[in-house]
Amino acid sequence: MFLEMVTRNWWMFLVRGVLAILFGVVAWVWPDLTVTVLVILFGAYALVDGVFAIIAAIVAGGEGRWLPLLLAGVAGIGIGVITFLWPDVTALALMYLIAAWAIVLGVLQIVAAIQLRSVLENEWALGLAGLASVIFGAIVAIFPGDGAIALIWVIGIFAILFGVLLIALAFRLRRLGEALAR
Numbered sequence: 001m002f003l004e005m006v007t008r009n010w011w012m013f014l015v016r017g018v019l020a021i022l023f024g025v026v027a028w029v030w031p032d033l034t035v036t037v038l039v040i041l042f043g044a045y046a047l048v049d050g051v052f053a054i055i056a057a058i059v060a061g062g063e064g065r066w067l068p069l070l071l072a073g074v075a076g077i078g079i080g081v082i083t084f085l086w087p088d089v090t091a092l093a094l095m096y097l098i099a100a101w102a103i104v105l106g107v108l109q110i111v112a113a114i115q116l117r118s119v120l121e122n123e124w125a126l127g128l129a130g131l132a133s134v135i136f137g138a139i140v141a142i143f144p145g146d147g148a149i150a151l152i153w154v155i156g157i158f159a160i161l162f163g164v165l166l167i168a169l170a171f172r173l174r175r176l177g178e179a180l181a182r
Contacts, residue, residue, distance in 0.1 A: 002065050003119040007177030012056045014170035016049055016139060022161030027156030028161070031149050036151065039094060043083030046101060050076025068112035072119045092144050095151060099141035100160070105132030125169035132161050 023045045054073030059068035079101040083094070109130030117123045136158040140151065 001175070004180065005060050006116070006119075007133030007173045007180060009056065009059045010170045010173035010177060012052055012059070013035065013166050016052045017163040017170060019045065019048060020051075020159045020166060022163075024156040024159030024163060025162075026176075027152045027159065031152045031156075034114065039083050039087050042098060042155070043080045045080075046076045046083070047080030049079075050074065051078060052120075065115045066107045066111070068115065072105050072108040072112075075101060075108070095140050095144040097146070098151075098155070099137040100129060102133045102137030102140065104171075105136075106130040106135075106137060109133060114138070120172070123163045123169075123172075125172060129162050129165035129169070132158065 023041065026041065036106060050073040052073070053069050053076060057066040057069035057073060058071060079097060084099065109126055109132065111130075112126075114129035115122055116126060137155065139154065
């Protein structure tokens with residue numbers, strides 16, 4: 001049942017991946033964005049990503065494997081709302097918020113990937129996306145004061161990598177859904 005729900009709604013992972021890549025490209029094209037614009041962009045990205053994660057959890061239904069997606073969605077929406085409520089957050093505080101969000105998101109995605117392995121053989125894309133998120137969060141937490149421009153580049157790299165991995169997962173789920181339908 002869970003596998004059928006996930007494969008039928010593979011496009012949600014695709015949308016999340018495309019949004020992540022777009023966010024990463026914007027970060028690279030305009031690296032000199034002000035902190036306020038960065039806060040708005042990050043808040044919007046976290047909020048939208050959180051909404052799509054919650055939608056994916058709702059669609060997964062009562063299979064019991066929806067909890068990591070739901071928690072990732074709540075974390076994304078929570079961080080998004082926090083960034084909009086306090087847009088004058090210092091760059092250092094924003095970096096720590098981003099680091100915490102990335103680590104929480106990554107751990108929850110690794111948990112979801114482990115659960116998905118029981119129904120999808122050799123699942124790696126979601127687990128790697130989670131690992132990339134944890135590594136990114138750790139780097140930001142360890143080196144928060146090395147400059148906003150450098151952080152924007154790192155955020156861009158992370159978002160693009162994360163997006164590519166989610167798109168890879170989406171197409172694997174789509175192929176699996178087509179195979180199951182046959």
